[in-house]
Each structure stands twice: as C-alpha cells, then as structure tokens.
Amino acid sequence: MSLGGRLRFLAKDSAIYGMAAAVSRFASLITFPIIVRHLAVAEYGVFDMLQVFGGFLTVFLVFGQDSGVARYFFEYEDHETRRELISQSFFLRLYVLAIALPLTWLLGGHALSLLGIGQQFQPAFNMLLLQAPFLVLLNFAVVLLRVTFSRNKYIFLSVGFSFTQAVCWLTAIFLFDASVRGILFAGLLSSVVFAGIGIYYIRGWLKPTARLHYVLQMLHYTLPYGAISALRRVVPLIERSLVALLLTTDALGLYAAGAKITMLFGLFAFAFQSAWEPFALSIGKRPDAQATYNLVLKILVLLSCLLVLALSSVAKPMIVFLASEKYVGAAVIVFPLLMALAIESISWITEIGLILQRRTGLKLVAYILGALATVMAMFALAPAFGLLGVSVAVLVGSIVRTVVLTVMASRVSDLKWDTASFVIIVPLTLLGGAIMTYLDDQFGLAASMGAFAVTTLTLLTLAYAVVLSPDERQKLKSAAQKLRASRGS
Numbered sequence: 001m002s003l004g005g006r007l008r009f010l011a012k013d014s015a016i017y018g019m020a021a022a023v024s025r026f027a028s029l030i031t032f033p034i035i036v037r038h039l040a041v042a043e044y045g046v047f048d049m050l051q052v053f054g055g056f057l058t059v060f061l062v063f064g065q066d067s068g069v070a071r072y073f074f075e076y077e078d079h080e081t082r083r084e085l086i087s088q089s090f091f092l093r094l095y096v097l098a099i100a101l102p103l104t105w106l107l108g109g110h111a112l113s114l115l116g117i118g119q120q121f122q123p124a125f126n127m128l129l130l131q132a133p134f135l136v137l138l139n140f141a142v143v144l145l146r147v148t149f150s151r152n153k154y155i156f157l158s159v160g161f162s163f164t165q166a167v168c169w170l171t172a173i174f175l176f177d178a179s180v181r182g183i184l185f186a187g188l189l190s191s192v193v194f195a196g197i198g199i200y201y202i203r204g205w206l207k208p209t210a211r212l213h214y215v216l217q218m219l220h221y222t223l224p225y226g227a228i229s230a231l232r233r234v235v236p237l238i239e240r241s242l243v244a245l246l247l248t249t250d251a252l253g254l255y256a257a258g259a260k261i262t263m264l265f266g267l268f269a270f271a272f273q274s275a276w277e278p279f280a281l282s283i284g285k286r287p288d289a290q291a292t293y294n295l296v297l298k299i300l301v302l303l304s305c306l307l308v309l310a311l312s313s314v315a316k317p318m319i320v321f322l323a324s325e326k327y328v329g330a331a332v333i334v335f336p337l338l339m340a341l342a343i344e345s346i347s348w349i350t351e352i353g354l355i356l357q358r359r360t361g362l363k364l365v366a367y368i369l370g371a372l373a374t375v376m377a378m379f380a381l382a383p384a385f386g387l388l389g390v391s392v393a394v395l396v397g398s399i400v401r402t403v404v405l406t407v408m409a410s411r412v413s414d415l416k417w418d419t420a421s422f423v424i425i426v427p428l429t430l431l432g433g434a435i436m437t438y439l440d441d442q443f444g445l446a447a448s449m450g451a452f453a454v455t456t457l458t459l460l461t462l463a464y465a466v467v468l469s470p471d472e473r474q475k476l477k478s479a480a481q482k483l484r485a486s487r488g489s
Helices: 003-040 040-064 066-075 080-104 108-115 118-145 151-178 180-199 211-219 217-247 249-261 263-280 291-313 316-325 324-348 352-356 360-412 420-443 444-465 471-488
Strands: none
Touching: 003 040, 003 151, 003 263, 003 352, 040 080, 040 118, 040 180, 040 217, 040 249, 066 118, 066 211, 066 217, 080 108, 080 118, 080 211, 108 118, 108 151, 108 217, 108 249, 118 151, 118 180, 118 352, 151 180, 151 211, 180 211, 211 217, 211 444, 217 249, 217 360, 217 420, 249 316, 249 324, 263 291, 263 324, 263 352, 291 316, 291 324, 291 420, 291 444, 291 471, 324 360, 324 420, 352 360
C-alpha cells in the first residue's frame, strides 16, 4: 500500500469499530441523564463507583488473556491449533472465576470499606459480583469475533448488549422505581442473555480440553498486559475512592458526572485504538514504516487536541443539559480529564516500539509510575483544590506514563519521533484549555468560546506551517484527492 492507501485503510477500520463503539456508548449516554436525575448525587457517585469496580474486576479476572489470544491466534496457521488455543484460554477463565469470585464475595464488606462506600450498599455490590462471570464470557466472545473478522456478529453482540442493558436499566427505573441495587440487577439480566448469545456464536471454536500448554506458553506476553489492563482500570477506581475519602460523597457524584462527559472523546479514542495496533504491526517490518508512524502521530495529536478543546468549551452547558444544574460544579474537571485521555492516546503510537520488540514488561513499569504519580499528586492537590486537584492529578499521571513509555520505546527500537507535536501542539492546548476553563468560570460561555476560536486557529496554523513537513503536506493532499476521487466514482 502507498501511504495514502495505508491512511485510508486505518481510517476505514477505525470507522467500523468506531461506529460500534459510538452506538454502544450512545446507549450509555441515553441512560445517563435519566439515572443521574433518578438517584441522589451521592447515590449516583456510588453507582458509578460500582460500575468502575465491575470493569476492574472483569479485566482482573481476564488478566491479559484477550491480548494473548488476539496476538497468538495468528502465530498458528491450522484451524485445529487455533481452536485448541482458544479452548484452553476459555477453560482457564472458568478456573479463575471458580476460585476468585467466592473469595471476592467473602471479602465484600472489606472491599466496600476500601472503596469508601457504606455497608448499606452491600446488596448492590453482591449484584455486581453475580454479573462478573457473564461479562467475562461476553468479553471473550466479543474479542474472538473481532479476531476472526466476524464483523456483523461482533457489532450485534457489542451494540446489542449495550442497548439491551440500557433498556433494562430504564425499565427498572420507570416501572419499579429501582434503587442502585435494582438497576444493577437489571444489568445482570442483560449480561446473562448476551453472554449466552456470545458463547453460541463461538461454539465452533470451543472443545473440551484439559491441557493448558498454549496459554502457559504465552504467559510472558499476557501477564504484563494483564497487569497493565488492571492498572488502567484500578487508577479510576483509586481516583473515586480518594474523592470519597478526601472530599465528600456528593463530590464523588460530581466527579462521576464530569468523567462521564469524557466518554464523548472516548468514542474517537477507542475507534483509533481498535484499528491502530493491527495496522502498525502489519507494516512494522517495512522500510517506510517510520514515515507512516510519524505522520499518523501528528494527525492524531492535532485531532485529539482539537476535540479536547471543542468538548471543553461546552462542558458546562453539556453537564447542565445531561445531568441538571446540581452537577454544574463538575465542569471544572472536564478539560484536565479530557487532556489526560488525549495524552494517553498519544502513547498508543509512541509505545509501538515496545510492542514490535515484544517488550511489554517495560510497559508495566510506565503504568506503575503513572499510577504512583496520580496518587501522589492527588494527595497533594485534592485537599487544597478539591475536584480540580483530583483531575489535575490524573493529568499528571497520564503525562508521566506517556513520557516514560515514549522514552523506553525509543531506546529498545530504532524508531525516532518528530517531537514538533509534543513541543508545539500539546503545550499550546494545555495553555488554551486552562484559559478557556478560567474564562468560562469567571465570565461565562461567550468568553470561553472566544478563547476556543483563537486557540483552534492558532493550532491549525502552526500544525500546517511548522509541524508538518513539506513532503507530509503533499502526501496528505494527494491522499485527500484520491479519497475524493474514489467517492466520486
């Protein structure tokens, strides 16, 4: 493929998975205004905390097996070997579930205390534990459908589950005036149904097996990924726990509402992430891969920063529209949280050297340092600056993690990055976003939108004139012309 062809391929794959992610998260966005108005601020904070804990528990129970199956599936050519690999991974999950869930159930009261949640929410916590095994099985089916390019079934399973869960939640609220426990029970029902559908879809890949040699062979790859995935999920959990412990229960609800707005950026980030790694690995051995990686990096940095600024400029009206006036205090945390996600998405590109060299263990070091930076900054900033301090701490952790990943990846591979994006675009976005947040707080939406317009124009001008090389500008023009021509024909 030419460079233009590669970019079109990456954009098309991102669009397919992005559409599925967008529709799935749209279902969650529909329920957000209703749930947040149905529950008290403190109750919504607990509901969000339990959802985050459920995500962490699912990832912890899988512990990198999804990444291992996706990576090693293509190491084997024959169908039966692939089937054996998948079956072994499936039964390993069942063994882990049989051991881990009873222990978690017994320690439920202690877990609630660590999360800063009152013991009156123990029944809701138990409902979450009942849902965990079905989410593990559903996640296994979704990953396998994606690896085997069963796109229609993948889209149905991922999108169908999200919408069914949303319908179950709304039914519980409108017909039964459900509490946090009742809403989680409704989610459990949808998980049971779609886990069954998922296993039915992949039944041809499963067979009885007592061996685990294939999954044991890929432990050196899966364990670091499992630890990384667990850290990625545990950091938001720590954030919310410290908000509950250092601030107030109502502050937990405000933080949850503000973090929900970042889901809009997550649609874009998830679409790119889904398509990026397979694309990057497929061209990793080609001599011109470096040029492609650098151009994709520059485009992603610019698009991410522009999207962050756009969402931050309307943070307050979005929160009022989606959650009501009682959550307006959450607007101040939106820009730091969005910027943290944007900087994390940059690391998905700059860490590619570690993946190409199979040095995933080094990624774990970066994630540990990032998590430590977040926690330390939170203890330092939260008491003085409240929710804003918490969100800035998250941004600090994201910066530390991305810098460490980029440096380590550069040292273990021959890839060299054009640093203009980091030196120009990211700092300018940080400055512009901070000014926008201040102006919105002090003078209102009109002042914030003015700062947004000036910052956006400056970013676009500098990106075209300074960040992109003349050759890259020409290649982008050619790719755009070919894309328009293909649409016209």
